[in-house]
Amino acid sequence: MRIGSGIILIWLIIGAIAAGQRGYFTSSNDTCEGIGTVVLTVISGPLNYMGLNPHVGECKKPELPQPSP
Secondary structure, eight states: OHHHHHHHHHHHHHHHHHHHHTTTTTSOOOSHHHHHHHHHHHHHGGGGGGTOOOOOOOOOOOOOOOOOO
16 A cells, blocks of 8 residues: 555656646646646656646536526
8 A cells, every 4th residue: 555655646746847847837827728737747647758748628618507587
C-alpha cells in the first residue's frame, strides 16, 4: 500500500513540474479549458515527457431543461 501511494505521489509531482514548466500556474486559467488542461497535465505525469501534450478543447456546459411554468 505504501509503495503504491508513493508511486502515485511521485507521478503527480512529476505532472505538476511539467505543468509548471509549461507556465500553466503563472498564467490565468480561469476558463474551463485552462483548468482542464492543467488537471490533465498533472494527472498524465511522466507521460508529458514522452510526448503527450494534453489539452482540453472547447468546454460547454450542458443545457439543463427549464421547468415548465
